[in-house]
Amino acid sequence: QQQVKQSPQSLIVQKGGISIINCAYENTAFDYFPWYQQFPGKGPALLIAIRPDVSEKKEGRFTISFNKSAKQFSLHIMDSQPGDSATYFCAATFGNQFYFGTGTSLTVIP
């Protein structure tokens, strides 16, 4: 059973555009929602994270929007750049349990 559902599976965006990746969860015990960025052949690296008592968090060009009532959260990448081309994973955690989405492959074309 997939604890965190992520969409889309792949995304192609023009340079300068906005990339949006969505995730949904069911377990209300989750208390931390990180996003990881993974380049080919590398391990995932923490990008940005949010707690459920906050509706939005912004770090540079990356923003997480969090809708607690809908049990959904999304990553927005503003002014997308070719260097952002990677696979992005959302995750939901409680305690020591981390559950990852299936990933979104983002391609930013020049």
Place this chain on the structure above:
Amino acid sequence: DTGVSQNPRHKITKRGQNVTFRCDPISEHNRLYWYRQTLGQGPEFLTYFQNEAQLEKSRLLSDRFSAERPKGSFSTLEIQRTEQGDSAMYLCASSLSGRNTIYFGEGSWLTVV
């Protein structure tokens, strides 16, 4: 800060052979995790240590898999009698107690032929 270190980075082995991967976590981190990742999927939890104690194991961790963290520092993941379905990237991650953030290593790719 040298980050989480894993080796070997790549391993090709014949079916039926045993393989061992090593993980060196970030030095002050007392929690260590092993995950498995296949193409097109997110990391799947395998097992977790706090210091030297293995506190949790996933059902994914069959009896052919064993993990140790003998002195609460580095960890090893051994796969016995490898099968083709074991081909994946094995990721190690570490964190501090009470912190939500886990930091991944670059992974160890296993190909079973």
